[in-house]
Amino acid sequence: MSLRIAFLYNVRHHYPDPNDLRNQAETDSDDPATIEEMIRHLRGCGYDVLPIEANEDCYPQLLANRSRIDLAFNYAEGLHGLDRECHIPAMLEMLEIPYTGSAPLTQALVLNKARTKDILRAHGVPVLPQVVLRSADEVDQVRLDFPLIVKPLSQGSSAGITNRSVVRTPEELHAQVASVIEALGPAVMVEPFLTGREFSVGMLGNPPLVLPPIEPDHKRLPDGYEKIDSLEVKWVLEESSEMDNYLLCPAPLDEAMLARVQEVCRATWDALGIRDVCRVDLRCDAAGNPYVLEVNSPAGLLPPAISQTSYLPLAARTAGISYDELLTRIIQAAWTRVHP
Ligand SMILES: Nc1ncnc2c1ncn2[C@@H]1O[C@H](COP(=O)(O)OP(=O)(O)OP(=O)(O)O)[C@@H](O)[C@H]1O
Ligand SMILES: [Mg+2]
Incomplete structure (x- = not known):
């Protein structure tokens, strides 16, 4: 049955x-x-x-x-x-x-990017420093060097992350904090803006299989676009045919770097108590050291007829796991966890 x-x-x-x-x-x-x-x-x-x-x-x-x-x-x-x-x-x-x-505690945690990083930091997982602000009047609390990025504290899918999110002056910082809080409230997170490579890594099963990392090829973004996966990029550009192959999967990584990324992702999974499935987003500094930006749970699972660029299905496809098999494996992971 x-x-x-x-x-x-x-x-x-x-x-x-x-x-x-x-x-x-x-x-x-x-x-x-x-x-x-x-x-x-x-x-x-x-x-x-x-x-x-x-x-x-x-x-x-x-x-x-x-x-x-x-x-x-x-x-x-x-x-x-x-x-x-x-x-x-x-x-x-x-x-x-x-x-x-994942369970309620983990689900509440991963939606809060600052708390997620606090836990990861305590477990020795590399993350960036951050400042959480509830009003633009608090921007003088930010003692981080520019350039910085302003993100809503608790959103996903690049909501509130646009070309204006990368700020290079106190005036830009103030304006961006004010507009994001006004529109999406009640808090934003400010952190250093990294310029290195970016990876998004799907994880599946208990213990997790680490799927092939996806790398957005920021070099291909048209002039005038900040090198980030902003809302414009994720929801408009990535879906357009001119940007075919913007997402590299598997990301071209040497063995040592792949092992490092996998190690950081597994440590993230364990520290947060993730179960069954998630996607970890990371970015490197100019020296190539990876930092965890955030964790997505539930991760987006757009079917292939709707999108060819939904990250977790794309990574699964690269690993030879069809969309239907991905759904089945998520269900099986939960089922065998509950009925060992
Ligand atoms: N500290 C940072 N330095 C450089 N780029 C960043 C940083 N934080 C975020 N970004 C860029 O902004 C994008 C969106 O950020 P993030 O992954 O935190 O947001 P999100 O809306 O939760 O994403 P998702 O669509 O994965 O849910 C990242 O993919 C990355 O390109
Ligand atoms: Mg992300």
């Missing part, structure tokens, strides 16, 4: 707009066509799928169906608050419904 999987997801109502910071609050969620296609794939893998939108009405649906659900596939980003990614895992814990991905 096939497993009955409750598929938990959030939907967004607009495509992310690089010129409208407020509209970017929903960037982490997926459009309805993506969700439909994911459900189609899950059914194609042979699961009996019960889709549940992870909105305010989801708890009664989970409660009513708990005895019929074998496992929940948690793809929910959450709706409100700085800890939104832990809400669904917390409900599932309360209802004793097993689920894919």
Whole structure:
């Protein structure tokens, strides 16, 4: 008999707009066509799928169906608050419904880029220093050398990260902090801007298989673009055909560098208590030393018919793991963790 999987997801109502910071609050969620296609794939893998939108009405649906659900596939980003990614895992814990991905503590942690780095730093994982600000009036607390990058404290999918995020003067810093807090509030994180290579690394299973790193080839960005995976780059340029092969996968790394990246990713997984699946984003300084920027859980899983550049499916494909096999392996990782 096939497993009955409750598929938990959030939907967004607009495509992310690089010129409208407020509209970017929903960037982490997926459009309805993506969700439909994911459900189609899950059914194609042979699961009996019960889709549940992870909105305010989801708890009664989970409660009513708990005895019929074998496992929940948690793809929910959450709706409100700085800890939104832990809400669904917390409900599932309360209802004793097993689920894919990390537990509430880890999910709350990884959405907060500063707290994530505090934990990683304490475990000896290389991370950059940071300052968290709740108002532009606090910018004099920033004692880091320019250039700096200003990021929302608790967003993903490059929401709030645009060409204006890299700042080189106190005036630019002040203006950017003010506009990001106003649009996406309530806090931003300021950290040194690194100019070295960038890698995004998918991890799958317990203990995790480290998938081939993806490297955005920043040299190929048109003039006028900061060398970052900003919202403009991730949601507009990467999807355009002129930028074919902008994402290098596997990233061209020598053996020693690949081993170093894998070591840092495994240490990150252990320090944060990640389970089943995640994606770690890293960037190097000018000397080539990697630093963890952030961890994505749940990591984006856009099906191939919707996007060819969704990072985790792309890395899996490079490793010979099809989209359907990726979904199956995430489910199997959770299932065998719960039923050893
Ligand atoms: N300290 C930094 N130095 C240089 N570039 C950075 C730094 N922090 C972020 N970036 C750039 O900005 C991009 C987005 O940053 P980050 O990964 O923190 O945001 P995100 O919105 O959570 O991303 P995701 O889409 O992976 O959820 C990175 O991919 C990188 O190109
Ligand atoms: Mg990232």
